[in-house]
Amino acid sequence: MGFLRRVRQTPPSAFGRLRHDVSLRIADAAFTGLWAISGTARKMTPPAVADRTITLKVAERRVVARDQDVVAVTLVGADGGPLPRWYPGSHIDLHLPSGRIRQYSLCGDPAVRDAYRIAVRRIPDGGGGSVEVHDALQPGVPVTTHGPRNAFPLTVPGYGSPTRRLRFIAGGIGITPILPMLALAQRHGVDWSMLYAGRTRDSLPFLDELARYGDRVTIRTDDESGLPTAAQLLGDCPGGTAVYACGPAAMLTAVRAELVGRDDVELHFERFAAPPVVDGTPFSVTPASTGAAVRVGADETLLAALNRAGVHARYSCQQGFCGTCRTRVLAVADGAVDHRDTLLTDPERDDGMMLICISRGTAGSRLTLDL
The missing domain is CATH 3.10.20.30 (Beta-grasp domain)
Incomplete structure (x- = not known):
């Protein structure tokens, strides 16, 4: 099988003569030089990917539920400097000493630039992450992260959202991403309300911090009132309401089902556990x-x-x-x-x-x- 070999040649003069123009020879030399320089550039090793690892250390830990099963952990930069900024709804992927990686919502004040706060409920029969946080994350222990991410952002009515009011629904430890949202809504003077549900009052974290919002927050526990219905969770939910919910899968499923067909209500939610398998086969x-x-x-x-x-x-x-x-x-x-x-x-x-x-x-x- 034959083949053609292409050879780059200097073209004849612009007037069709076989003699080459001086200007074209200069252009050819310039092109050759640029090609050689670009060849060197093409052989250069691409820059290394920047290491975005942030080393944190535990500064403080505090039990925030009366049943002792929820602990709030405050993390600061190992170098004492400011940390990457975050907004309500954000979480961090925390690389624990064991090598486990777990996601925890940031539940502190976004205006505090030198500390992150997370809260974790102990789940003895879980994947081990919560137990490690409770037992191993003592003051001074180092952990790492790559910084905040936000898969559950809050859009405030009048500040980028066409809605007129907010309804928050939190179930148990689901209060963690909601807590900073309440402060933001309050600061902007937005019409908002919240229902906070759980097994018992002793199991609910941050009741002391929620007390400052008065009757905007309704506490409902299973031992006193039974399991809430979706209608009770949503409360008065007129058109123009944006609902932000976080909690157990059953609660979120009920809320979603209740809002089917309600095109005048926005629903935003976040799960802390795997969603149920739908249409699965063995x-x-x-x-x-x-x-x-x-x-x-x-x-x-x-x-x-x-x-x-x-x-x-x-x-x-x-x-x-x-x-x-x-x-x-x-x-x-x-x-x-x-x-x-x-x-x-x-x-x-x-x-x-x-x-x-x-x-x-x-x-x-x-x-x-x-x-």
Whole structure:
């Protein structure tokens, strides 16, 4: 098979003569020089990605619920300097001493630039993160983060939102992202109200801080009034209301169902746990490190099935938006990956990546993971 070899030549003169113009020779020399310089630039090593790790240390810890199960932890910069700014609804990914990564809402004052505050409820049978915070994060202990992120931002009526009033709904530890929102709404003179629900008063954190808002905040506990209905959670919710809710999955599901068809009401919510699996089907997964197949039920997440089998993968949000559980799929048989996240790009998915906290396999599929 033959081939053509292209050779770059200086063109003839502009008047068609075979003799080359002096001006074209100068241009050719300039072009050659620039090409050589650009070649050097093309061979340069790209700049290293900046390390955005922020080292924090525990400055203070305080029990903020009477049942002793919720502790507020104040974190400051290890160098004592100001920390990246944040806004109500923000959270940080906290890298704990054990290597676990967990997300915690910032519940302090955004105007305080040299400290972050989080609050964590102890969950003995959880993934271990809350127990570690309670037992290991004593004053002086270092942790790291990459700074605040906000997946639950508050838009204030009259300051970027067409709504006219705010309704806040918090369930238990779900008060943490809501707490800074209340202060912002109060400062801007917005019409707002809140229902704060929980098992008992002793289990509810920050009741002392909420007392300053008077009757704008209604406290409702299961032991005194029973489980609240969605209508009771929403209260008086006329058109033009923006609802911000955070709490247990059942509470959020009830509120969402109650607002179906209410196009005149905005709903914003944040979960602290994995959402329920919808339209799931059974499949199996094999971690490459063990070679043992793990059955994933129709109503459980892939991450939960792996934890049940003793295969512990990195995770944080459990909702498919932080990317901590990003895992490579080494092989797929008898089906495909059912991607249910909104984070990964198509090239990343084509390259075999998936988020195991929320994505899964199609019915009967067998996935092999790089775990």
